[in-house]
Amino acid sequence: MDTTQERTEAQDLPYNAFAKACPSRGTLEHVTGRWGGLTLGALYEGSLRFNELRRRVDGVSEKMLSQTLHALQRDGLVRRDAQPTNPPRVDYELTPLGRGVAERLLNLIHFVEGQMDDVLEARVRYDETRGAL
Amino acid sequence: MDTTQERTEAQDLPYNAFAKACPSRGTLEHVTGRWGGLTLGALYEGSLRFNELRRRVDGVSEKMLSQTLHALQRDGLVRRDAQPTNPPRVDYELTPLGRGVAERLLNLIHFVEGQMDDVLEARVRYDETRGAL
DNA sequence: CGGGATCCAAGCCGATACTG
DNA sequence: CAGTATCGGCTTGGATCCCG
Numbered sequence: 001m002d003t004t005q006e007r008t009e010a011q012d013l014p015y016n017a018f019a020k021a022c023p024s025r026g027t028l029e030h031v032t033g034r035w036g037g038l039t040l041g042a043l044y045e046g047s048l049r050f051n052e053l054r055r056r057v058d059g060v061s062e063k064m065l066s067q068t069l070h071a072l073q074r075d076g077l078v079r080r081d082a083q084p085t086n087p088p089r090v091d092y093e094l095t096p097l098g099r100g101v102a103e104r105l106l107n108l109i110h111f112v113e114g115q116m117d118d119v120l121e122a123r124v125r126y127d128e129t130r131g132a133l
Numbered sequence: 134m135d136t137t138q139e140r141t142e143a144q145d146l147p148y149n150a151f152a153k154a155c156p157s158r159g160t161l162e163h164v165t166g167r168w169g170g171l172t173l174g175a176l177y178e179g180s181l182r183f184n185e186l187r188r189r190v191d192g193v194s195e196k197m198l199s200q201t202l203h204a205l206q207r208d209g210l211v212r213r214d215a216q217p218t219n220p221p222r223v224d225y226e227l228t229p230l231g232r233g234v235a236e237r238l239l240n241l242i243h244f245v246e247g248q249m250d251d252v253l254e255a256r257v258r259y260d261e262t263r264g265a266l
Numbered sequence: 267c268g269g270g271a272t273c274c275a276a277g278c279c280g281a282t283a284c285t286g
Numbered sequence: 287c288a289g290t291a292t293c294g295g296c297t298t299g300g301a302t303c304c305c306g
Contacts, residue, residue, distance in 0.1 A: 015246040018171060020192035023253065024246045031245065032165035034278090038151060050288055059153035061280055066289065076255025087287045088286080097251055104241040111237050112164065113148040113157045118230055120156065122209025167299085183268050194300050199269060220267045221306080271304080278297070285290075 027075050031101055035060050035068040040077065040094065040102040041109060047081070047093035077101055163204040164234055168193050172201050173210065173227065173235040174242060180214070180226035210234055 015024040030036050035057060042048065042056040054065055069092060072078040077098035081091045094102055112119075148157040163169050168190060175181060175189040187198055202225060205211040210231035214224045227235055245252075 013246060015249045017242050017246060018175065018189060018191055022246075024242075024249050027249065027252050028170070028242065028245055029167065031241070032170060034162065037161070037165060042151065056151060058151055062289070063281095063291095064279060067279095074256055074259040075252045076259075077252075082288090086286095088289090090288060097248055097255075100244060100248070101241070104237070104244050108164070108234070108237040108241060109150050109157075109161060111233060112161055113146070113150060115230055115233065116148045116157050116160065119160050119208045119210075122230075123207055126207040126209075195269070196271095196301090197299060200299090215268090219306095221269090223268060267306100269305085271302100273300105273302085275300085276298085278295105280293105280295090282293085283291085286288090 030068075030071040030075055031077070031105065033068070035064055036072060037105050037109065039065070039068050039072065040098060041106050043078065043092060043094045044099070044102040044106060047091045050090055050092070053092060072098070160208050163201075163208055164210070164238065166201070168197050168201040169205060170238050170242065172198070172205065173231060174239050176211065176225060176227045177232070177235040177239060180224045183223055183225070186225060205231070 016022050017024045017028055031040065038057045038060075039053065042053060048056065050065070053069075054060060054062065057065065060068075069078060069080070073080055076095055079093055079095050079098075081093065083089045083091075149155050150157045150161055152158075164173065171190045171193075172186065175186060181189065183198070186202075187193060187195065190198065193201075202211060202213070206213055209228055212226055212228050212231075214226065216222045216224075
């Protein structure tokens with residue numbers, strides 16, 4: 001049990017996202033960023049080519065997808081497999097580490113999707129009371 | 134069938150975050166946004182006051198915390214409990230819905246924290262090969 | 267203490283054009 | 287097909303000041 005009131009909540013763990021300087025925050029932001037999560041989610045079903053991915057992640061621009069992919073690749077979550085053919089063919093797939101992240105992410109995504117009716121209802125109630133002012 | 138080109142695009146599932154127009158994307162962004170995840174995570178252990186929360190979520194500004202809290206409250210994930218005392222006391226706590234989201238979020242956060250050594254190592258490898266150019 | 271309002275810098279991100 | 291480079295608008299988000 002916890003006698004001290006100062007809980008860092010992870011005295012035994014080396015990384016703590018709640019601390020400003022922790023590097024896990026950066027990775028978390030790549031992963032939960034606007035396109036990071038959807039990109040990892042899309043790749044969970046299997047490897048995809050650049051433009052396939054673009055169509056899957058509806059609304060992402062070339063630039064942002066490219067940027068997102070680079071960040072994820074650098075963090076070791078995505079692997080890039082380029083064949084020097086003509087026309088070029090480049091496949092992106094999750095690393096084992098990426099699969100672990102994507103799994104948790106999809107878990108969250110699906111949960112939220114499943115609760116959207118409640119969320120939308122809550123919004124209406126909120127806007128009724130607050131928006132009336 | 135769908136003769137018009139304006140597709141509501143979720144014939145089998147009610148919500149699909151991969152579709153550009155799906156409202157779940159908005160909620161997902163509140164939840165996975167820069168401060169949303171950490172805020173929900175911090176509240177998972179119990180209700181907190183505004184400035185307690187601010188200290189927990191290291192680095193967040195008043196403005197962003199306030200903004201984040203409003204969005205989460207509107208989505209029905211956080212409840213605000215204000216006592217009209219002097220000085221004022223306002224407690225924030227998760228709703229049952231918020232607990233469900235926070236659980237999945239913490240799952241992701243802890244997983245990433247646990248893999249940071251691998252991530253950092255991957256970054257070094259990436260920078261060695263690509264940064265050398 | 268618990269915020270709201272404002273100003274301003276940094277960056278996110280899309281559109282476009284170009285390369286291999 | 288698979289990207290990179292650049293420009294520019296719009297948003298994000300921090301700092302500051304203010305109020306109940």
